[in-house]
Amino acid sequence: MRVVRTLLVAVTLTACATPPVEQFAELEQRLLEAQAMTAEFEIESSGAFTANFTGSLQLDGERVVLRYEGLFGGATQRGELQSNSSAYTFSNGERHTSQAAPAVREAIVLGLSRMGLLHNLAMLVGSGKPDHVDGTIREWVHTEGHRPLPNGEIAFDVIVDGKPAASATLRLDGAGLPLERRQSVQFGPGRTMDVVERYRFTSFSRR
Numbered sequence: 434m435r436v437v438r439t440l441l442v443a444v445t446l447t448a449c450a451t452p453p454v455e456q457f458a459e460l461e462q463r464l465l466e467a468q469a470m471t472a473e474f475e476i477e478s479s480g481a482f483t484a485n486f487t488g489s490l491q492l493d494g495e496r497v498v499l500r501y502e503g504l505f506g507g508a509t510q511r512g513e514l515q516s517n518s519s520a521y522t523f524s525n526g527e528r529h530t531s532q533a534a535p536a537v538r539e540a541i542v543l544g545l546s547r548m549g550l551l552h553n554l555a556m557l558v559g560s561g562k563p564d565h566v567d568g569t570i571r572e573w574v575h576t577e578g579h580r581p582l583p584n585g586e587i588a589f590d591v592i593v594d595g596k597p598a599a600s601a602t603l604r605l606d607g608a609g610l611p612l613e614r615r616q617s618v619q620f621g622p623g624r625t626m627d628v629v630e631r632y633r634f635t636s637f638s639r640r
Contacts, residue, residue: 453579453587457546460609464542468640469493472610473633476551481618481626482506486554490541497521497538505558512557514541523561534566543570548591549601549614549630576601591616610634 451459464470469492476486488501495518502511512525516537523530534540540563544553553563565573578590582602591599601616614630 450581453581453589456587456605456609457576457579457589457603460603460605460611461543461546463609463639464546465539466640467492468638470637471635473635474550475631476503476549476554476628478551478626478628481620481624484551484555486510486551488554490545490550492538492542495538497541499541499553499557501554501557505555510558514557514563521563521566523557525557525561528561530561532562536568536570537563537566539568540564540566540570543574545611547574547576548593548599549616549628551628551630574598606634608634608637610637 470490472490474486474488474490476484478484484503484505486501486503486505488499488503491498495516497514497516499514500512502509504510510525512523514521514523514537516522516534518538519535520531520533521537541553544550544564556562556564564570574591574593576589576591578588580588582588584604586602586604588600588602590597591601597619599616599618601614603611604613606612611630611632613632614628616628616630618626618628620626
């Protein structure tokens, strides 16, 4: 009877488990609906391109503050992005950018969930501008092939501009927020960048 009971519990838990694609959608909705949150991050990449960053991301209503420092391609980098609902400013100590943009918050949040933070940090280092702050981030990048892993992580593929760009795994914390992301980015035959991003949410509240 104990074995039968154990099997019934296992079957019930499996049947009730949230499919990975729904878990991922719930995560994005949770981040998009956050009234306020603060997350610290550590990012490392190896292979085709090397980077090592630490920093923080803060959301407060429509206000976004993203700070980072570390190494990118062997060069020391430090910068800060601040935005409201209609514009953003970026400074790295050598140049200052200010530009109207209607969807910075969405671009940063969905950039984190779908591509990882390193992509937008690279954009800031190179051009001082996050990617797709014009409101087209949803059409430009999406994820597919969500599947569960034995350790509880979610695996998925990243599609950029209609083409496969990376494969990733995401581990969530007890509150369903990102804890660790591992990603392999393909730049072409024999050119792969492996990225590990770790997050620590120190505060989070929903609207």
